[in-house]
Amino acid sequence: MSTSIPIHRRWRSRLGILPGFGLSLGITVTWLSVLVLIPLAALFIHASGLGLSGLWAKLSTPRVIHAFQVTFGVSLVAAVVNLVFGLLTAWVLVRYRFPGRRFFDAIVDLPFALPTAVAGISLTALFAPNGWIGGWLDPSGLVLGVRPTDQALWQWYDYLRFEVNYTQFGIGVALTFIGLPFVIRTVQPVLEEISKDTEEAAACLGANRWQIIFRVILPELLPAIITGFALAFARAIGEYGSVVFISGSKYLQTEIVPHLIIIKLEEYDYQGATALGAAMLVVSFIMLLTVNFLQRWAERRAGDRP
Amino acid sequence: MSGAPVGHGALGAPPPQRAGLSEPRWVRWLLIGIVLTFLSTFLLLPLAVVFHEAFRKGIEVYFKALTEPVALAAIKLTLIAAFIALVANTIFGVAAAWLVTRFRFPGKSILLSLIDLPFAISPVIAGLVFVLIFGAQGWAGGRPIAFIWPALWWVTTIGAIAWVIYGIWAWFTIARPGWLWWVGLAALALAILIENGPVLAWYSSLFNEVFQPLVTADGKRQIATIADWLASEHDLPVIFATPGIALATAFVTFPFVARELIPVMQSVGQEEEQAAMSLGAGGWTIFWRITIPNVKWGLLYGLILCNARAMGEFGAVSVVSGHIRGQTNTMPLHIEILFNEYQFASAFAIASLLAGLALVTLVIKTVIEHRLSRQVGKAL
Numbered sequence: 001m002s003t004s005i006p007i008h009r010r011w012r013s014r015l016g017i018l019p020g021f022g023l024s025l026g027i028t029v030t031w032l033s034v035l036v037l038i039p040l041a042a043l044f045i046h047a048s049g050l051g052l053s054g055l056w057a058k059l060s061t062p063r064v065i066h067a068f069q070v071t072f073g074v075s076l077v078a079a080v081v082n083l084v085f086g087l088l089t090a091w092v093l094v095r096y097r098f099p100g101r102r103f104f105d106a107i108v109d110l111p112f113a114l115p116t117a118v119a120g121i122s123l124t125a126l127f128a129p130n131g132w133i134g135g136w137l138d139p140s141g142l143v144l145g146v147r148p149t150d151q152a153l154w155q156w157y158d159y160l161r162f163e164v165n166y167t168q169f170g171i172g173v174a175l176t177f178i179g180l181p182f183v184i185r186t187v188q189p190v191l192e193e194i195s196k197d198t199e200e201a202a203a204c205l206g207a208n209r210w211q212i213i214f215r216v217i218l219p220e221l222l223p224a225i226i227t228g229f230a231l232a233f234a235r236a237i238g239e240y241g242s243v244v245f246i247s248g249s250k251y252l253q254t255e256i257v258p259h260l261i262i263i264k265l266e267e268y269d270y271q272g273a274t275a276l277g278a279a280m281l282v283v284s285f286i287m288l289l290t291v292n293f294l295q296r297w298a299e300r301r302a303g304d305r306p
Numbered sequence: 307m308s309g310a311p312v313g314h315g316a317l318g319a320p321p322p323q324r325a326g327l328s329e330p331r332w333v334r335w336l337l338i339g340i341v342l343t344f345l346s347t348f349l350l351l352p353l354a355v356v357f358h359e360a361f362r363k364g365i366e367v368y369f370k371a372l373t374e375p376v377a378l379a380a381i382k383l384t385l386i387a388a389f390i391a392l393v394a395n396t397i398f399g400v401a402a403a404w405l406v407t408r409f410r411f412p413g414k415s416i417l418l419s420l421i422d423l424p425f426a427i428s429p430v431i432a433g434l435v436f437v438l439i440f441g442a443q444g445w446a447g448g449r450p451i452a453f454i455w456p457a458l459w460w461v462t463t464i465g466a467i468a469w470v471i472y473g474i475w476a477w478f479t480i481a482r483p484g485w486l487w488w489v490g491l492a493a494l495a496l497a498i499l500i501e502n503g504p505v506l507a508w509y510s511s512l513f514n515e516v517f518q519p520l521v522t523a524d525g526k527r528q529i530a531t532i533a534d535w536l537a538s539e540h541d542l543p544v545i546f547a548t549p550g551i552a553l554a555t556a557f558v559t560f561p562f563v564a565r566e567l568i569p570v571m572q573s574v575g576q577e578e579e580q581a582a583m584s585l586g587a588g589g590w591t592i593f594w595r596i597t598i599p600n601v602k603w604g605l606l607y608g609l610i611l612c613n614a615r616a617m618g619e620f621g622a623v624s625v626v627s628g629h630i631r632g633q634t635n636t637m638p639l640h641i642e643i644l645f646n647e648y649q650f651a652s653a654f655a656i657a658s659l660l661a662g663l664a665l666v667t668l669v670i671k672t673v674i675e676h677r678l679s680r681q682v683g684k685a686l
Contacts (some may be wrong), residue, residue, distance in 0.1 A: 015409045018579055019589035024408075027401035028417070031394070035557055036423055038457070039435035046438050084465065085344050087544040096334055104342065106672045109351050112611075113664035115618025117638035118657040121645050122352040125359055125654075131349060177348055184582040209329060237427025241620035241638070262625060265437065277434045280428065288426040291598075292419060 030091055040281065045280035050271055058275035063252060064260065066280075071257045074168055075236035078175035082232045086183025087225060093184070094191045108185070111178050116241025123174055124245045127164035137162040166248030171256065174242040184230035187221055190298075194220055216217030223298030234287035238280065317680070356661045359654035371644075371652035373661070379632040380640035383548065387623070387636060388616035390552040391559050395612055397565025400605070403598070406564075408579075409572040418568075426561040432557045433625025440545045458499050466494040546628030551636065554622035562612035563605070570604030570678065571597070607674045614667040618660055 006023055047055060058064070093105050111119065127134040164170045194217060202212045218225075240258040247254040255263075257280055264273035329337070340423065361368055371377060402421060406414060469491055473483045578600070582592045598605070620638040629636045629643065637656055644653035 015411060018408045018576060018583065018592070020404055020593070021409050021411075024401040024405035027398060028405050031398040031401075033461075034422055035394075035553070035560060036420070039439060039557070040423075040427075042430070042439045043435045083339070087405060088337060089341045089345065091339050096338055099339050100342075104345050104585045106668055107345065107349050109668055109671065110353065110664065113614045113667045114353070115614075115620060115638050115664070117616070117620040118356060118660050118664075119352060121641060121653060121657060122355045122359075122661075124645075125650070126351055132309070132355065133347070177352070180348060203499070215545050216599065235425055237432070238426075239621075240428065240430050240624075245642075258428050259376050261430050265434070265625060270438070273434060274438065277431045280431055284426045284428065284431075285646075288419065288423065291426075 019097065035105045043274065043277050043281060046270075046274045052274060054271070055275050055278070057270050059279055063255070066252050067260045070171065070255065072170060072221065074171045074256075075175055075233055076154075078172050078179055078236050079174050079229050079233040081172070082179045083229045086180065086228060086232075087187060087221075090184045090187040090191055094188060108181050111180050116178065116239070117245075118246035119177055120174065120242040121241065122145050123170075123177060124165055127173065127246065129163075129165075134164060137164060165246055166250060166254060167269045168247075168254055170246040170248075171254060172195050174246050175236040175239060178239055178242050179236050181277055182232040182235065183225065183228030186231065187287045190221055190224040191217075223294060223301050227291060227294045227298055230287065230291050234284065234291065237283060237287070254296060326571045329454075353661060353665075356654055356657050359650055360658040363651040367651050367653045368658075371649075371655035374652075376632045376635070377640060379653075380635045380637050380660075383551065383634070384617050384636040384638075386548060387552045388613055391556040391616045392609065392612055394556045395559055395563050396405055396605075396609065398560070399565075399567055399608060402564040403567035403571050403601075404593075406568055407574055413430055417433060421561050423562050424557055429558050429619065429621030430625055432622040433554050436550055436553055436557075436626050440550060444487050455501070455505060458505070459498075462494055462497045462501060466491070466498060469494055545626050546630065548634070550626040551623050551634065554626045555616050556620050557610045558622045559616045562607035562615065566611065567601060567604050567607030570601050570607075574600045603674050603677050607671065609680065610667050610670050610674075614664060617663060 010142060025242065050058065089108070093108075125131050127137075164173060192292065198216055198220075199212055202216050207215065238258060240256075240262070243256055244259055246260070249255050249259050249263075255278060259272050259278045261280075264270075264276065328334075402417075406418065435513055469487075473487050473491070474488070574683065578596050581593050582596050588594070618638060619636075620642070623636050623640060624642070627639055629635060629639060631640075631643070635643065637660060641653050641656050641660075644650075644656065
């Protein structure tokens, strides 16, 4: 009986009854292919034209290796900073009531809305030696009031001075800025969902506050925390606009991979740019798969709870 | 404070819950203090710096920076590119949301991951891929016309392979492929045949035609390559021109509308649409009269997020633009040039426009979130 029904009829009943499947499938797949899939395939086909040894030759230069180290290292540090402060921020925004809470809750999304170039120049201005924060990190302004004229004092000055702009610390500041909302926005809804009952039950059973936080609340938040961390890390790896101003892109010091791709393109080294782009794309795919896996894990854990 | 337990300590013993259910007051205020300091340092100060630096040299300098012809050209180009990206991604987003939320079909989760792909990719790579296709060294050799036949060939060939695999899979899982599948297969086979015959012939004759005017009577080439000739006479430049900027912007903002619309359409459900259908309404009537009014806030939410990102995109556009002042510079690229030339007041003046846009976006976003949470519970 079932084999006698033509496939398109059987399909319709499985699909759902509303019209427009063909049209919406067509638009979606065409747009996706033209705008995203074919261009990305182009990158891989160009890269495969180089061959494995060619790719390796392009990727194993000291400059590229250093750029990868800086990109991944600083992104990791920035993601960890965001993890700690994001968790704290989510906790404070959900659990405590204080004046300005709604305002700060809304402003958390600023790094999503503010163009990266604007963030880049404003952070650079902020941390410049004459900037609002940079001035405080420069002891000549803080302790001496003026920059030292004496040679001996200069040595102390150089020793004490803490520069942000054009250092890896500066890159970290920019990456912390753009990754800031991720952990907060993934942890916040989960934290709101945790009922007070569980905590009260734990307290009734004699747990103290630390035990409740570390044994009851944090395990519940763990999938969300790791997802937010992975999202912030993935975003930081690819970030270009906010970093390029504050890093200064010093050779073998503060060059990041995305900027190196642009440098290669400006030097007409298309093969080098292709190799770097393909490597970054592979990393992005791995990150995307990881995040997808983590989100499913989180959903499954959330589904287990009553 | 809220959350203080009541009804305790009749005998004067310290209530055990109190220690367990909330932190001491000093810890609470310490945590609030740390968080507010962190948020102020990283969010409020950068925002304040933009406006402070923009107005530091006075209001005249500010308006002069904004009304420069080069700045106006940058603003115009930004608006054009954002508009194109917005239209393209809205059509896509609505179609994708309809597809994903109204139908059940295999491969849905893969499709959802693919829609999210541009978020995971560095904007610089988004620019790079278009340079590799349309750039001087790319597939199209800088001339999209050279791209048509190979693209057609690849799409149909891969399409045919996918079609056959899908048919075999369906044979084993659902039912024997119906006539529609065989028609599709025949069409694809025919397309491949035509492409390898007549289309290839047309394509090579096009190239032969193109070769003719390049050779003068004494057999010398007038122009170095076909590519030069096509570029000068017959083709639409993509890289270092508006189409490339629009393409890169559309790539980067690709998932926004779809992503915000999908959860809203999911939570609205399809009962109303099914009811309309049973009363005899056609597909477009259902869409315009029921779906769109139901999801308008979700759509607007996606649009403003998409717009904010499109106008502010820097990395992807920077790769494809070529930085020609007054022609291919968008606002963020104009900011970069001004900043690198130490024209800080002008740079921050343009930046203040974009920062204002970000603030407006945040306000609208907060308002819509409020409405959405009333409409569909916790959709977002």
